[in-house]
Amino acid sequence: MLEGGKQRNWKDLSLVLLSTSFLLLIIPSLELVVVVHTNSSLSFVGLKNAKQ
Structure with a gap:
């Protein structure tokens, strides 16, 4: 469960970095x-x- 949360945070972080x-x-x-x-x-x- 904790690993999944970590992975999602990492995904969000990479998404923010990408868009930035x-x-x-x-x-x-x-x-x-x-x-x-x-x-x-x-x-x-x-x-x-x-x-002109």
Whole structure:
């Protein structure tokens, strides 16, 4: 009985660790996408203004 409980706790812990590392991997990528998108939008607007 105790072993089963230990195993379940280990599973929960590994799940938390997995999701945490997943978030740590995804969040910088999302920030990068947002930054790149913002920069490209700004440069596009700048180009449009320069052409006029």
